[in-house]
Amino acid sequence: MQTPPYLTPESLTTFIRTALAEDIGDGDHSTLASIPADAHNRAQLLVKDAGVLAGVELAHYIFREVDPELRVQTILTDGTRVQRGDVAFTVEGRARSILTAERLVLNCMQRMSGIATQTAHLTSLLAGTKTRLLDTRKTTPNFRLCEKWAVLIGGGVNHRYGLFDMIMLKDNHVDYAGGVRQAIEATHQYLAQTGRKLEIEVETRTIAEVQQVLEIGGVDRIMLDNMGPTQLREAVALVAGRFPLEASGGITEETIAEVAATGVDYISVGALTYSVKSLDLSLKAF
Structure with missing residues (x-):
């Protein structure tokens, strides 16, 4: 490792x-x-x-x-x-x-x-797919170092460590900014002004928002939030490999294999660190 x-x-x-x-x-x-x-x-x-x-x-x-x-x-x-x-x-x-x-x-x-035990278990349920298991920032204050480390030991993948090492435009960012386009464009301006080079991920809640991201571009990953298997398959077909896709929101031991089978690249599970x-x-x- x-x-x-x-x-x-x-x-x-x-x-x-x-x-x-x-x-x-x-x-x-x-x-x-x-x-x-x-x-x-x-x-x-x-x-x-x-x-x-x-x-x-x-x-x-x-x-x-x-x-x-x-x-x-x-x-x-x-x-x-x-x-x-x-x-x-x-x-x-x-x-x-x-x-x-x-x-x-x-x-x-x-x-x-x-x-590590729960991470290894959920990772085993992804066998036969290309999907990797991600953690989140839903960690215990002042114990994140240990919890993220444990995810790696269990065979998972660390998402961003904190607010500083990646830009993730979540639903509230998009809504406060006035929409997907405004959030992405403002982010590009911020990075240019500050001279920072950070990956950008955008959370989408609908297929229409996914389409907007595809039209705008300029991101590194698209999150598909709380979408069912049918929507996920539609999003995977629409994106057609142009950006890595991350499924997130309410994914459990019972549903994780079905979500992975839709073809997403990543599945993030907050419960890895907050309820084990x-x-x-x-x-x-x-």
Whole structure:
């Protein structure tokens, strides 16, 4: 998997330090009160659910930030299909450090593994089609880095990371601008004035709006929002490969295969990151 641009040493360090500060405050007093400073122990990451493992690499970063002398031995890597009873890794070193890092490691890995598991499942339903599964910006504030990363681990594709790295003219943009043409033309003027080079995607709600985009041009992708299979097939035939097409809106496990069969290039599913069930994991002394 190619490292995405948002996974930099700086972004990882900032995320981990902020999360640790939130949890530790002025000290892990339970650990400081009960565990001698010189105590050394080990723990293992136990899998208690079936699914796709995610967050192992992140766990390494977290342990290293808490205590560079902790030693992590990886047994299972990110993207591995796991079963109850599997051991993902072991960690050894200062007992205080292991206990202080424990909850952040588990919080990240459990949610990331849940997202990766659901992504892998929905991706499997697209087998035999050209359609790729996209995530959205419907992410947990300050946890987007981990959630987007988990989608990649599960075999999905990241859409734009934020508001800054792509222009997406959604329904409200189109309506506020006065229509599809006005929104696209204003966007071209903005890019020319600011010297920015950003991909442009336009959301369409009807076949008539798709036709308008085709007449205007100057975009990189067309989103087909809340269209049924009949409309989607009509849009695919109308566009005829001139622009990549993304189906979005209300797509579920039950409908995703039918949507993919219409010939769209992408399907975006916000539920990948906002309503998944976390995988049950535990860090246990042994």
